[in-house]
Amino acid sequence: MFEAIAFYLFAFLTTLMFFITVTTSQALHALTALAAGMIFISAFFFILGADFLGAIQIVVYSGAVMALYAFGMMFFDTTREVKEKQGNQYIIAGLSVVAAVLVVIIFAAPMVTDNITALYPMTEGVGNTQDVGMVLFTKYLVPFEVAAIMLLVAMIAGIVLAGKKMDDSLTAMNESEIEESNARRLS
């Protein structure tokens, strides 16, 4: 009963927020609506018993990603009206067909694979966080470490691209300008 009420409430709120995100012409409204939608999505994870995933969703999306977008938007002119694309009709029609096929596959897949068995079944009497930890640090240890390296690479890329000194960026300069800035820094 309560699960149904919570599901329909959060489904409505999430859909509404994401609809605002894709239709509004103000970038700031899109950002705040997206942040709200992310928090509402974490509610689904809590309903589904994936407590750790819900906490990660709030921390990573609403905390890190939204803060990153908010800082990024300070570089852009967000007060200007966003112009919409006058799309190519054939591309839109083709993508709609692909989306329809995807919907059919999504609904057909659970019916086809009814005799599916759990690869890593949930342990009884153990909290979700502990359960996740046990699987993540045994079966998925190598992907976990690779993900850590990927995040490190992304951090270095972000620092190099956006730059510590915001007024001159190494990637935006050509060779002679780099030499010049190096000489200026050394002197």
Add this chain to the structure above:
Amino acid sequence: MMEIGLNHYLVLSTILFSIGLIGVMKRKNLLLLFFATEIMLNSVNIAFAAISHYYGDLTGQMFAFFVIAIAASEVAVGLGLLILWHKRHSSIDLDKMSTMKG
């Protein structure tokens, strides 16, 4: 109606994915295009968590974690490139980025 099953979550995930797809198709501003891709990634995460719950399997949650990690690094690199592009051209319009036109 009152019993929430796996199909309810899959329908919701599909609706959210379609909203993200609409956003990707109609947005011209690259920052708002990133927002639409975040919506699509999140809708897939809901489907993963729901299947993980209804089949009693933790693999779905593991995949959702890696999707979140990939989304975070995508934002870091993409936003860095976007800032760099905005410094050079003072515009993040998608149509003006087609510099490799033949």
